[in-house]
Amino acid sequence: MLQKIALLDSQVIRALLVAIMGVLGLVLSWFGVDEKIFSAEATKLIDAVSLLITTGGVVYAAYARAMKPTPPLTESAAEQTRTLVSQQAGAKMQSGAASRSNVANLVLAGLALVMMLGMTGCAAFTKPQSFDDRLAYAYGVHTAVQTAAANSVNAKELSSAQGEQVLKLADDSRRILDAASVAIDAGDIRTAEGQLALATNILTQLQTYLRRPSP
Amino acid sequence: MTTNTGAISAAIELTLQLIAKATEISTLVSKAQGEGRTELTPEEWQSIKTADDAARTLLVDAIEAAKEQGR
Numbered sequence: 001m002l003q004k005i006a007l008l009d010s011q012v013i014r015a016l017l018v019a020i021m022g023v024l025g026l027v028l029s030w031f032g033v034d035e036k037i038f039s040a041e042a043t044k045l046i047d048a049v050s051l052l053i054t055t056g057g058v059v060y061a062a063y064a065r066a067m068k069p070t071p072p073l074t075e076s077a078a079e080q081t082r083t084l085v086s087q088q089a090g091a092k093m094q095s096g097a098a099s100r101s102n103v104a105n106l107v108l109a110g111l112a113l114v115m116m117l118g119m120t121g122c123a124a125f126t127k128p129q130s131f132d133d134r135l136a137y138a139y140g141v142h143t144a145v146q147t148a149a150a151n152s153v154n155a156k157e158l159s160s161a162q163g164e165q166v167l168k169l170a171d172d173s174r175r176i177l178d179a180a181s182v183a184i185d186a187g188d189i190r191t192a193e194g195q196l197a198l199a200t201n202i203l204t205q206l207q208t209y210l211r212r213p214s215p
Numbered sequence: 216m217t218t219n220t221g222a223i224s225a226a227i228e229l230t231l232q233l234i235a236k237a238t239e240i241s242t243l244v245s246k247a248q249g250e251g252r253t254e255l256t257p258e259e260w261q262s263i264k265t266a267d268d269a270a271r272t273l274l275v276d277a278i279e280a281a282k283e284q285g286r
Contacts, residue, residue, distance in 0.1 A: 130253035140240035144232035146270035153277035160281035
């Protein structure tokens with residue numbers, strides 16, 4: 001049976017009280033009290049100490065919440081905690097399903113992280129300004145698609161037949177990219193643009209396929 | 216669940232490769248632009264195409280290995 005404890009007996013509440021001591025200094029500064037009593041340098045020092053105390057309080061509150069027992073402080077919290085414990089006891093019986101779900105969650109978290117890194121990276125990529133720049137990026141996508149497909153085949157996520165489909169389309173798009181390269185060298189920008197657009201279209205389809213390969 | 220996890224893993228793999236390759240190309244493009252060039256040098260093109268050929272070889276080898284394992 002969970003018993004609630006007094007507010008001031010809680011480590012978290014104590015840490016909170018320490019953390020909000022800095023607010024007192026802020027209120028005093030609104031009334032200019034600190035400027036009348038202390039020099040500018042001393043005020044800066046006091047602000048720094050106040051920030052340190054606040055940070056220490058918050059860090060300790062987080063530590064106490066994570067590592068210390070957390071008995072409820074109110075009757076409603078005690079009731080909710082009892083309900084939670086009861087639910088968790090029931091959930092333990094489905095631990096097999098939970099562990100599988102955890103694997104999926106881990107993968108999804110990884111995907112989210114990669115997407116975040118990708119978005120961060122995109123902002124850092126140099127924007128293409130010439131045809132050569134765009135053609136170079138298209139070759140880069142082509143290389144990435146082939147490498148990713150090879151790794152997926154090795155990891156048994158793609159079959160050999162699926163790998164061959166990717167290889168065929170990759171070969172087609174490489175021929176078109178090479179043709180675009182020849183055309184731009186010959187000064188035929190119109191043909192080069194057309195070839196690059198065509199290759200980009202195939203590469204986009206390949207990326208879609210690799211993200212969701214059909215069985 | 217296994218199929219979904221595999222598909223997600225393949226998507227992560229592709230995204231990682233795209234980021235890695237785009238970073239490499241970005242470095243070349245940035246260098247060219249910094250030097251006031253609108254074209255890449257023959258050596259730069261050679262390095263891009265050599266890397267692409269190496270990736271193709273990886274894929275071909277992976278397909279052959281998968282066939283040998285009956286996959």
